Amino acid sequence: MDCLFCKIINKEVPADIVYEDSKFLAFYDINPKTPIHILIIPKKHILSVDHLKIEDKELMGGLILVAKKIAGEKKLKGYRLLINVGRGGGQIIDHLHMHLLAGKPNKDFELRILNE
Ligand code: 5GP
Ligand code: ZN
Numbered sequence: 523m524d525c526l527f528c529k530i531i532n533k534e535v536p537a538d539i540v541y542e543d544s545k546f547l548a549f550y551d552i553n554p555k556t557p558i559h560i561l562i563i564p565k566k567h568i569l570s571v572d573h574l575k576i577e578d579k580e581l582m583g584g585l586i587l588v589a590k591k592i593a594g595e596k597k598l599k600g601y602r603l604l605i606n607v608g609r610g611g612g613q614i615i616d617h618l619h620m621h622l623l624a625g626k627p628n629k630d631f632e633l634r635i636l637n638e
Contacts, residue, residue: 557625
């Protein structure tokens with residue numbers, strides 16, 4: 523499958539991995555918008571939130587718990603979780619992913635979110 527994030531999961535493309543288990547992978551974003559910018563993905567190839575099925579309910583709960591675990595390990599004081607959905611929602615990579623953003627917000631990123 524020609525999917526960048528599936529290639530990262532399969533270690534065909536390198537990434538700075540933060541967390542991995544049988545269902546999820548987390549790695550640093552290549553172009554960080556905030557001082558800490560991590561992407562958390564399910565290993566199952568799901569295109570976007572719009573493509574979720576009812577049986578993915580538990581997986582999505584797990585995704586958020588991975589974010590909480592990473593935030594705890596990194597002792598983050600606060601953070602934001604963001605999922606872009608579809609091109610209109612700013613999604614560029616067609617493999618469902620959650621952004622974990624922490625640190626001083628990048629103004630351009632803030633404006634981009636507000637303007638889109
Ligand atoms: P989206 O806009 O689809 O929600 O977010 C995709 C994110 O993937 C962007 O923040 C972008 O910087 C990141 N990204 C794109 N290509 C790569 C890559 O090859 N490696 C890593 N680590 N991140 C990537
Ligand atoms: Zn994929």
